[in-house]
Amino acid sequence: MxxxxxxxxxxxxxxxxxxxxxxxxSCIKLAxxxxxxxxxxKKGTQSGPTRHRRTDSNSLRPYDPPPPLPGNNKxxxxxxxxxxxxxxxxxxxxxxxxxxxxxxxxHRSLSRHLxxxxxxxxxIRGISSHVRLQLWDCRLPLSxxxxxxxxxxxxxxxxxxxxxxxxxxxxxxxVIEKDVTRSVFGSVRRKDxxxxxxxxxxxQMLSSLAxxxxxxxxxxxxxxxxxxxxxxxxxxxxxxxxxxxxxxxxAGDDNEAEDxxxxxxxxxxxxxxTMEVTEATVRCASFEDVNDFAVGGVFASAxxxxxRIRSVETLLLxxxxxxxxxxxxxxxxxxxxxxxxxxRGNEGEGEGVEISVGVQKNKSQIQEDVAEDVKKKxxxxxxxxxxxxxxxxxxxSNDSTEDSFVPLPAHSxxxxxxxxxxxxSVATSLSTDSTTSITSNASNTSYITYKLxxxxxxNLGLAQFYAPGLELLKSITSLFKTSVALHLPVLxxxxxxxxxxxxxxxxxxxxTLFIVPSIPTSTVCSLxxxxxxxxxxxxFIKFGLAILKSCxxxxxxxxxxxxxxxxxxxxxxxxxxxRCLALALTFDIQEKQQRPHTK
Amino acid sequence: MRLKVVLLGExxxxxxxxxxxxxxxxxxxxxxxxxxxxxxxxxxxVGSVDAQLSVWDTAGQERxxxxxxxxxxxxxGALLVYDITNSESFTKVRKWVxxxxxxxxxxxxxxxAGNKIDLERNRQVSEAEVLEYAKSVGASHFYTSAKQxxxxxxxxxxxxxxxxxxNKAKFAGGVAGLGVPKGGKSKLVVVDDTGGGKKSxxxxxx
Numbered sequence: 149m150x151x152x153x154x155x156x157x158x159x160x161x162x163x164x165x166x167x168x169x170x171x172x173x174s175c176i177k178l179a180x181x182x183x184x185x186x187x188x189x190k191k192g193t194q195s196g197p198t199r200h201r202r203t204d205s206n207s208l209r210p211y212d213p214p215p216p217l218p219g220n221n222k223x224x225x226x227x228x229x230x231x232x233x234x235x236x237x238x239x240x241x242x243x244x245x246x247x248x249x250x251x252x253x254x255h256r257s258l259s260r261h262l263x264x265x266x267x268x269x270x271x272i273r274g275i276s277s278h279v280r281l282q283l284w285d286c287r288l289p290l291s292x293x294x295x296x297x298x299x300x301x302x303x304x305x306x307x308x309x310x311x312x313x314x315x316x317x318x319x320x321x322x323v324i325e326k327d328v329t330r331s332v333f334g335s336v337r338r339k340d341x342x343x344x345x346x347x348x349x350x351x352q353m354l355s356s357l358a359x360x361x362x363x364x365x366x367x368x369x370x371x372x373x374x375x376x377x378x379x380x381x382x383x384x385x386x387x388x389x390x391x392x393x394x395x396x397x398x399a400g401d402d403n404e405a406e407d408x409x410x411x412x413x414x415x416x417x418x419x420x421x422t423m424e425v426t427e428a429t430v431r432c433a434s435f436e437d438v439n440d441f442a443v444g445g446v447f448a449s450a451x452x453x454x455x456r457i458r459s460v461e462t463l464l465l466x467x468x469x470x471x472x473x474x475x476x477x478x479x480x481x482x483x484x485x486x487x488x489x490x491x492r493g494n495e496g497e498g499e500g501v502e503i504s505v506g507v508q509k510n511k512s513q514i515q516e517d518v519a520e521d522v523k524k525k526x527x528x529x530x531x532x533x534x535x536x537x538x539x540x541x542x543x544x545s546n547d548s549t550e551d552s553f554v555p556l557p558a559h560s561x562x563x564x565x566x567x568x569x570x571x572x573s574v575a576t577s578l579s580t581d582s583t584t585s586i587t588s589n590a591s592n593t594s595y596i597t598y599k600l601x602x603x604x605x606x607n608l609g610l611a612q613f614y615a616p617g618l619e620l621l622k623s624i625t626s627l628f629k630t631s632v633a634l635h636l637p638v639l640x641x642x643x644x645x646x647x648x649x650x651x652x653x654x655x656x657x658x659x660t661l662f663i664v665p666s667i668p669t670s671t672v673c674s675l676x677x678x679x680x681x682x683x684x685x686x687x688f689i690k691f692g693l694a695i696l697k698s699c700x701x702x703x704x705x706x707x708x709x710x711x712x713x714x715x716x717x718x719x720x721x722x723x724x725x726x727r728c729l730a731l732a733l734t735f736d737i738q739e740k741q742q743r744p745h746t747k
Numbered sequence: 748m749r750l751k752v753v754l755l756g757e758x759x760x761x762x763x764x765x766x767x768x769x770x771x772x773x774x775x776x777x778x779x780x781x782x783x784x785x786x787x788x789x790x791x792x793v794g795s796v797d798a799q800l801s802v803w804d805t806a807g808q809e810r811x812x813x814x815x816x817x818x819x820x821x822x823x824g825a826l827l828v829y830d831i832t833n834s835e836s837f838t839k840v841r842k843w844v845x846x847x848x849x850x851x852x853x854x855x856x857x858x859x860a861g862n863k864i865d866l867e868r869n870r871q872v873s874e875a876e877v878l879e880y881a882k883s884v885g886a887s888h889f890y891t892s893a894k895q896x897x898x899x900x901x902x903x904x905x906x907x908x909x910x911x912x913x914n915k916a917k918f919a920g921g922v923a924g925l926g927v928p929k930g931g932k933s934k935l936v937v938v939d940d941t942g943g944g945k946k947s948x949x950x951x952x953x
Contacts, residue, residue: 476808476810477758477781477808477810477811614810615810616809616810617813618810618811618814619813621814622813622814622817649817652803652817652818655814712786
């Protein structure tokens with residue numbers, strides 16, 4: 149094998165590395181992360197300037213079309229399929245990206261196997277939050293979204309100042325606003341108060357848009373991956389993986405340590421990549437804590453209205469661009485989770501996010517204080533200094549997280565112009581005007597969230613999922629029902645005996661793509677990753693089956709009430725660990741075979 | 748006797764609040780929008796009959812209308828809720844009644860509830876119109892307030908009484924044997940190879 153591969157390898161060092169790799173036990177797991185890396189790298193070379201941190205010997209050459217395959221295609225494919233896991237590990241490790249011509253060939257022939265491996269990996273081990281964004285970016289190329297940032301900002305501005313009547317987009321916004329107001333903000337609409345309420349929503353959105361937490365400034369996602377590939381970071385993750393049980397205590401130190409490493413990293417050249425470190429990353433990812441529930445964290449807590457507003461904002465934006473997406477309950481959950489993923493990925497702390505909650509809170513609190521300061525001073529006409537102070541603060545606070553933040557000098561000219569404009573307007577109007585000057589730079593997180601959400605809805609067909617009539621949702625639940633009958637016949641009979649129809653009970657699972665109380669976010673994210681990779685809904689059906697299967701004994705012993713209660717409130721302990729996810733892979737869903745039985 | 752009741756109505760009229768108030772006597776000012784059909788049980792006594800009400804809460808948003816049949820297909824009764832401060836929600840009630848009558852037929856007992864009576868000052872749905880409509884479709888009408896716990900007991904009791912009466916009639920009809928046009932669940936009729944038999948056969952699904 150090694151000799152065969154070495155045919156492709158331009159130098160000895162590469163083939164030697166292959167040999168090393170094959171002996172490494174965690175090759176397959178690495179393959180996936182490496183494959184992601186490879187894709188990112190490939191993208192990186194295409195987008196060019198964003199990859200500024202790779203220099204000299206390690207720099208990427210622009211991508212050339214692969215040379216024709218030497219010799220026998222079929223044989224190559226066969227051998228490659230045999231080697232799938234380990235070979236891809238070798239092929240896509242970033243350190244060889246300088247030589248990826250033959251690698252790319254292999255990549256193509258392997259992509260099918262790779263996907264299977266990737267899915268296994270994503271489900272069972274999970275990936276770190278950094279890599280997640282990258283993975284999604286690869287699979288749903290965000291750079292290709294039709295809407296540019298300027299478009300996005302235009303609509304943002306429109307939303308802020310109230311939509312003018314006329315175009316499709318504006319009408320759409322109105323419709324969605326109505327739905328959203330009703331279902332998310334829980335207010336009763338009365339005709340005479342229509343306009344007031346709409347303004348209220350927009351005002352709330354505005355204030356969240358303008359808040360400094362949006363100030364993770366404009367940088368393409370490529371940067372983030374740089375970070376997470378880097379050993380410095382990996383070491384940090386390794387540490388936190390080792391200390392997983394008591395890492396809550398060390399969170400603060402960890403953060404500081406990370407700061408140090410970041411500084412070191414800026415100056416020094418890339419360090420050698422070692423297996424152990426990457427393995428640590430993998431381990432760490434799989435530990436992403438299980439007590440973190442998307443629903444509990446984002447929506448259930450009444451206090452966290454900000455998160456809701458943010459998801460609403462994203463939905464409004466998606467709705468305003470994608471005519472026909474509209475709004476449906478459940479979409480806010482999806483958008484909220486995307487936002488969470490983006491924020492977490494952008495935090496640059498990955499697994500540290502949950503760990504260092506305390507630190508985070510403090511920081512955001514301070515940021516809010518600064519925002520308040522800005523508003524107050526804006527009223528008094530001292531805006532310029534306040535904004536400067538605020539930016540100074542953000543720069544400091546962002547240094548510790550990522551370099552994905554816009555350096556002050558680059559933006560200061562525009563800052564000045566906007567602030568002067570703002571100061572004049574401040575004299576006459578409210579502080580909202582003053583904060584908009586920040587918003588233009590601060591909306592990056594929302595922009596990425598918007599892009600991701602929009603991609604999910606358009607490319608992955610979630611729009612149809614939520615389309616009026618909910619046909620897709622209905623067919624998925626009915627497919628789920630037949631799958632239960634096929635794979636868990638005893639349980640299905642039990643349900644029949646109890647006269648329980650599981651269709652209405654499982655709507656929510658699919659409708660929110662398993663953002664269900666008591667299923668940890670990391671699990672949900674693993675599912676979503678798989679969904680993004682495979683572009684098929686069947687993973688959700690499989691996971692549903694896995695949940696049922698893992699609870700089968702409990703369900704079989706229960707009466708009607710017990711079962712119904714179980715569906716209403718999934719037991720927590722069942723969801724912990726990745727057992728369910730592994731179990732999900734054991735099911736084989738064949739839509740075509742099962743369709744006839746459905747009706 | 749187990750009786751299934753579905754709560755139907757436009758979004759944000761207070762279906763979930765009604766359910767929580769009626770069964771657990773709880774009320775949340777900021778009730779979230781319902782996503783999943785939830786289910787709650789309550790034992791009540793109708794005359795001499797012990798009945799167990801299984802009340803199903805549904806999501807009200809327009810797009811969920813399509814899921815309706817899954818909820819109400821084997822229901823004994825439906826509580827259609829509208830918001831007296833929102834005329835649109837009453838329009839939706841008309842839609843639901845039409846649909847129920849068309850798909851389930853007359854087997855399902857319907858009670859209409861005008862919720863949020865505590866907001867009487869903001870009323871938008873005229874009383875005369877509602878009462879007339881309720882009468883025309885053979886449904887009872889109640890005013891309720893989940894917030895102040897008004898009218899809920901009466902509302903559910905009325906529905907339960909109706910359902911029990913109907914179930915008894917059905918049961919008696921089934922025992923009496925063939926040819927009872929309303930006996931949709933009598934399997935004997937299916938054997939009969941007449942037009943009527945086919946009709947009731949189609950209606951009899953458990």
